[in-house]
Amino acid sequence: MTANSNFSATDSALGYLYQVRSALLSSLKRLAKDEVFAVYLETLDDVVFEQDGSAPELLQLKHHCNHAANLTDASSDLWKSFRVWMEGRANGSIPEDARLYLITTSSIGREASASYLMLENRNETEALKKLQATATTSTNQTNEPAYRLFRGLSPDAQIALVSSITILPNAPNISDISEALRVEARLVVRRNHLESFLTRLEGWWYKRVLGQLSTPDTPPILSNEIESSVDDLREQFKDEALPVDEDILGAEVDSTFYDNSVFVQQVRLTGIGEQRILFAIRDYYRAFQQRSRWVREDLILIGDLDKYERRLREEWELQFARVADEIGDDATEQVKREVAQRIYNWMEDSNYPIRSQVRERCITRGSFHILADGLKVGWHPEFMNRLQQVLEPQGIS
Template structure:
């Protein structure tokens, strides 16, 4: 299990356990990005919380098992009796004994702590290794240390034959002074820096991490049985990049958000829909589209994917399309002012709204953006559905201004 420093809450404002899981998910993404080979079709699988914190599996190669140790205070060194080392050893020894971990599987300890020269950890780095000396110091530590937390691990290690101890240690790589959770975020940013244009990096990164977190959550909820596949990660990267290059991203978190109808009951666009006489489900659909268009457009502007002027030009287009449709319907209505005839016209206009799809940019064809943008205009009474919408609802605009 990923660890963090002891204590209650951390400087990051989250509990140690939650911080450890987030660190685990981020490191898994970073490591996956570093492993992807654009020139190869070979996929690999990623597991969380199975044999180890993170496990990478590629067909035809040994597993790579990662133990992750995250500490807020990264200035301390790993000592020879460090629980970071011995807890990991206990997990690996038990895994090898049960057969879950194969003899040739790679065992990797990633820790934010540093290592002191001459320590066990310093002799098991990726380079400059001295496995014989490491085994000797581990034997001495297990025999003489009084650390009660490590006692089960000491006993397991000493119970191994000398050959088994040597084989175990030869499979271990320790990666000290690793990035903490904030630094891993910067490492991920560095890794994807050439994937998209510089001014799209933040937009790309937020969407990629959002997808990865959701995929990791589903993986964990499912008992870590179905792995996260590197091919899916690559496909998601390609999709996000394509949206940023040739279109605008329409984000799933916005599309999937459950809207609270009660928060919008007094909005003018809701009164516009009710003036038409549509049923509650269609009013709820209007609220959903309004939310999606408002949130997505706001995000695009914040991320500099569209400019305010682009939004204004889009709204002008929508107003012009509405004006043609509305005035055509007025011509068909003629001098008939009966309430029933006006209601029929309003229903026809509203049906046009519900079936409209005017892309704000090429390939941005999600109809919620078009419909929701029309409802946003209706909320300011710039457009309307009932032939007398202005005279019947203008007082609401004045009331809304008084409450601001």
């Protein structure tokens, strides 16, 4: 693959990513205005918004890393968009009353035709004159199919097309759009949670968009879906809550990686079945990964985790002491295993949320396994002596 094709692939990927992120940004702006809408990607246009009782809005998005690039009268970005819209109108896929938007990161040259089609200081008559002149005199072969379509329109059709077009220059590029998204989210969560909130919102959005793009006849993304996702995420960033992420909950865990872990050996001492050992491994993974992410994103302090683990250990100490009192010093191994399973069952059924609104019980169970991995808790009445015999040859004590 040549360097040029690499750049081409990168530009194409950035363009698609830009479409997706821009659609999210536009959706959040519309939600802030209490609009009710449906959004489609890659259907009639790059992005399409529909509202009941209103003409659909079709967005063509053009991304350039260089803001300085000008949208001139013969710009390929301009005429490619015109061609899409003219062909769509001709074959009936684009309604005659559709509002057509060209959103570009480029600037517009002074007195260029596009400068007369912006939201302010519109002059459709002057824009039409310049477009007609360009379509007649330009020698740009790339644009010739669009020029030919434009020249073939009746005067009334040309007027109707131009009047339906709005050009929005100097749009934020793929990098700048991050700040624009932060602006929209600032009233949703605390400033120090913005990045974590947006990471999860964009993750949901990409997954939803992928579902729409990859499955024919998938319904559009509705504004109430987006609003619901925003509301759900906002709840997870309140003081009494923490986000529990779907990518962690849904991850496939390689159990063989944990076969020799201390917490797995702790579980095996109880004599429970292999299926529950796999559940233990899954809970350990989920709790470890989620807690690590919370710490990395400054959503929880190490001191808060220490307090939580102290609480879990105190609850375990009480349960463990009760069982020890029941069996005495002369219990058989069978009895010891039975009480180990009782303690383990108690742990599996425990519900000590790290914060009151964190409802995923795998965090509690997995945190117990993290403590068990450090020999701070155990299930078998003699877990410390039994495991030390196994671990001392490995240099662990």
